[in-house]
Amino acid sequence: MSEDSLRLVTVERTSTGRFTATNARGGTIDFGTGDGTEFTPVELLLAAIGGCTAADVDVSTSRHTEPAAFTVTVSGHKVADEDGNRMTDLAVAFSVTFPEGASGDRARAILPRAVAVSHDRLCTVSRTVEAGTPVAVSVEEV
Incomplete structure (x- = not known):
């Protein structure tokens, strides 16, 4: 690397x-x-998921026009079970509106694909979470 x-x-x-x-x-x-x-750290994780995919989608759609409103809501349930503490049922919901007119129509048309491409390929945060990347932990001597 x-x-x-x-x-x-x-x-x-x-x-x-x-x-x-x-x-x-x-x-x-x-x-x-x-x-x-x-x-909290869990809220930062949710913000990172939402922020990563929001940035991807914003780059794609704002090429055509500035959104009138752009909100991403990320939710999930924190559970503690035999596997330990973790988040389940993670969900990312986009609520985006664009102005009327040709440029708004283009932005609206590409929004679903931009969201899908971010989720499936581009968003490093959610892709890492979904891949289940191992986390190495160590204690350094001071």
């Missing part, structure tokens, strides 16, 4: 149940365990 393929974030504890993730470009996002208003 090349250096260009590497993606990296660092997560630091800021206080009890509170964390900050920092990407390689210096961007940060705070999150927590659900005691406050911050996103």
Whole structure:
């Protein structure tokens, strides 16, 4: 694998149940365990799924016209069973409207295909979740 393929974030504890993730470009996002208003890790996973496919679809459709409204809702159920904690029944729902006219008609026409292509080929996040990619965990000596 090349250096260009590497993606990296660092997560630091800021206080009890509170964390900050920092990407390689210096961007940060705070999150927590659900005691406050911050996103939880599960909510960040849902946002990542929705954000990834939303970005793909936006690139395809906004070439024709700006949407009048563009909302993606991602849902799922957090369960704890013999397999441990996990999410089930993940669903991504698009609600997109385009203005009237020829450019809006073109955007509306390609919307279903753009959503399908994102899901089937382009969205790295949902493709990784669906593939069931193993996660290696280690503890480094300090």
